[in-house]
Amino acid sequence: MKAKYIHPLLLSIGFAGNSFAEVADAAQKNEKEKPLNVVFILSDDHRYDYMGFMNTVPWLETPHMDRMAREGAHIKNAFVTTSLSSPSRASILTGMYSHAHKVVDNSAPLPRGLTFFPEYLQKAGYKTAFFGKWHMGNDSGDPQPGFHHWEGFKGQGEYYNPRINTNGEWVQYQDSTYVTDLLTEHAIDFMKKQKANNEQFFVYLSHKGVHDNFSPAKRHKGIYQDKDLVIPPSYHTPEYGIKQLPTIDPSTGKAASGKDYYGEAMMPDWVKNQRESWHGVDYSYHGRPWEVQVRNYCETLRSVDESIGSVLDYLKEAGLDENTLVIYMGDNGFAWGEHGLIDKRQFYEESVRVPMLARCPGLIKGGLVVENMVQNVDIAPTIMDYLGLEKAKQMVGYTFIPLLKEENTDWRERIFYEYYWEHEFPQTPTMHGVRTDRYKYIRYHGVWDTNEFYDLQEDPDEMKNLIASPEHQEIIKGLNHDLYNWLEETDGMNIPLKRTEWPHTDHRNRGNY
Numbered sequence: 001m002k003a004k005y006i007h008p009l010l011l012s013i014g015f016a017g018n019s020f021a022e023v024a025d026a027a028q029k030n031e032k033e034k035p036l037n038v039v040f041i042l043s044d045d046h047r048y049d050y051m052g053f054m055n056t057v058p059w060l061e062t063p064h065m066d067r068m069a070r071e072g073a074h075i076k077n078a079f080v081t082t083s084l085s086s087p088s089r090a091s092i093l094t095g096m097y098s099h100a101h102k103v104v105d106n107s108a109p110l111p112r113g114l115t116f117f118p119e120y121l122q123k124a125g126y127k128t129a130f131f132g133k134w135h136m137g138n139d140s141g142d143p144q145p146g147f148h149h150w151e152g153f154k155g156q157g158e159y160y161n162p163r164i165n166t167n168g169e170w171v172q173y174q175d176s177t178y179v180t181d182l183l184t185e186h187a188i189d190f191m192k193k194q195k196a197n198n199e200q201f202f203v204y205l206s207h208k209g210v211h212d213n214f215s216p217a218k219r220h221k222g223i224y225q226d227k228d229l230v231i232p233p234s235y236h237t238p239e240y241g242i243k244q245l246p247t248i249d250p251s252t253g254k255a256a257s258g259k260d261y262y263g264e265a266m267m268p269d270w271v272k273n274q275r276e277s278w279h280g281v282d283y284s285y286h287g288r289p290w291e292v293q294v295r296n297y298c299e300t301l302r303s304v305d306e307s308i309g310s311v312l313d314y315l316k317e318a319g320l321d322e323n324t325l326v327i328y329m330g331d332n333g334f335a336w337g338e339h340g341l342i343d344k345r346q347f348y349e350e351s352v353r354v355p356m357l358a359r360c361p362g363l364i365k366g367g368l369v370v371e372n373m374v375q376n377v378d379i380a381p382t383i384m385d386y387l388g389l390e391k392a393k394q395m396v397g398y399t400f401i402p403l404l405k406e407e408n409t410d411w412r413e414r415i416f417y418e419y420y421w422e423h424e425f426p427q428t429p430t431m432h433g434v435r436t437d438r439y440k441y442i443r444y445h446g447v448w449d450t451n452e453f454y455d456l457q458e459d460p461d462e463m464k465n466l467i468a469s470p471e472h473q474e475i476i477k478g479l480n481h482d483l484y485n486w487l488e489e490t491d492g493m494n495i496p497l498k499r500t501e502w503p504h505t506d507h508r509n510r511g512n513y
Contacts, residue, residue, distance in 0.1 A: 034362075035200045037324040038383050039191075039311055042092070042204070043304050044085060044133060044211040045344065046330030048078065048353035050301065059227045060298050064309030065357060068328060072359030073368040073404055079415050079435075080376045083332040083344040083351045085211075086136045088376055092331075093117060093146075095380035095395030097418065099492035104420045108498045109137035115392065117380035118146030118202060124389055127199045129190045131183045132206035133157055141165040147204070151186055153179075157208050159215035159300075178217045180209050184307040188314045195318055202383070205311070209304045212285065216299035223302070224295045232338045232350075233461045235281070238267035266465040267339075268449045274427040275340035284342050294336050312359065322362040325386050327379065330354040338461070345425070347417045347433040347442045348462055360386075364404045372411045373437070374400050396490065413437075416486045420496060421446065430495065434483045441479040445495070453479075 049056040053066045053074075068074075080088045082098045090096075090103035093116040098104050102111045118128045129149035133156070134141070141154035142165055151166050162179045163172050173182060187205045194201040216223075276282045284290035308328055315321040333351045335341040344351045356374060358364060363386075377397030384391050385399035402409040417433035429447040433440065440462070442452040453467045453476050466472050487493050 034323045036387055037201050037320060038386065039203045039205065039324060039326045040383065041308060041311065041328045042206045043209055043330045044207060045332060045334045046210055046301065046355055047333040047350055048355050051355055057230050057298065059224060062301065062305040064305045064312065067312065068308065068357040068359045071366045072357060072364045073370055075356035075358065075370045075374050077371060077373045078329060078354050078356035079352050079373060080332050080354055081417060082419055083346065084419065085331050088331045089136050091376045092379045095377050095391065095397045097377065097396060097490055097492065099418060099496060100490060102496055103137055104496045104498065105422045116146040117384060118204065120384060120389060120392065121202050121387065122146060122148065124387065126387065127194050127201045130204045130206065131187045133208050143168060149190055156211060159208060178303065180207055180217065180303040180307055183207065184310050188310065191314065195320065207304050207307065210297050210300045214293060214296035214300045216296065217303045220299045220302040224298050227295065229291055229294060234339050234463050235337045237339055237463045238272050266450050266467060268444065268452065270429055270447060270449055271339055277427045279341060279343040279427050281337050281340050281342060290337065290342055325358065325360040325363065327358050329356040345419055345428040347431060352417060358404060368406065370403050372403055373415050375415055414482060416483065432483055434479050439475060439479065441476060443480065443483065
């Protein structure tokens, strides 16, 4: 492995009697003798700010996520390129955008020729293991490429008494076995075995939590049932009811009253319609009150947090924590009432932003906050870089190891987003977007509606759509050009299609194929 650090004491010894090259060689040899390991922990539908130290929900407790932020780094501005489980997971494993890897939704099969980054780790001599939720094309539960050890379930799996494929053999668990605890225990057992064999390892621990149907561990059931909900500022945006639109002065774009023409009246109609669907607060999950669901969600999150703590505790007890990089993230965000919506898929902040934490005492200074915009396509290059491997040429992401080491480095100034309309979930249209540190532009495709533009500095809750603002037209035009340039340069100028040969259960689409 490449040497990442030369201790000052070694440098002083080198100048005393040895050449610098000899000291560097000695330091590199010492580095090689320290096994470098990685544990990647992924949760499902965990939004970026539902962690205790973020204080968005004052009563939510996540002591082990808090510990990771305190002892490691909080990547504050982490995003996915598509806010949907399968596309995001494919981007994590390939380092590619959705329109490139073609896993554009939760049903699209994996195309031939994709390489998952753990395959490169295998070739480099690392022992690799997968535990939990795969949830991508070819999702049979059977072992996938890149892993010496495999424990996965089919589809969404079960919270209690799961059926798990272990290296090709199905095992049915009983006695109220809780899946989060089971996966964590088995992941730690795998690490213990590698330590005993003096093997370097990569563990991919992929939890079912916190996906619906939210089912907390018995020890956490009901702990938040009496807590008051946090209602987001945009809960009533857009507001309902008939409004008299003002008369507009075309020379200024202002209403006769002096109010701006843009604002709530410019919110997309699809958002208003979705509010009343099963992905909106007015009819959430076909009538299950979202107020109950958000409390169950928070209770279910507690076991994911405990899983993180168990991994950190084992690594410390085993003397492996100094040189084991632990990364935690969610596969996509989740709306809990923002714009009257629940679920993900949108390019709003609560949907596209994810929690991301990294801990490795030998690499990261405790309490570090990374402000740069990091994406899921950066995971593969980062893990490969930490283990001394060059990223593959098809990977579009970047290693954020320099950010964790607080080194000066060129970094992206904008991120891009894509989501493709799904036959099974027609509430949300196809969209593309671009976001800078300050501005966000969202463009919709195939729907007669308004696009969106927000000044995140002035309007972090995305409540005032400035798409018609005269003073912002040059910025909007520039971001639109950036979006087209991105799609052209990455071969994304086609809408990926897949076979949809079954009727949707929604009565409005019943019988339509």
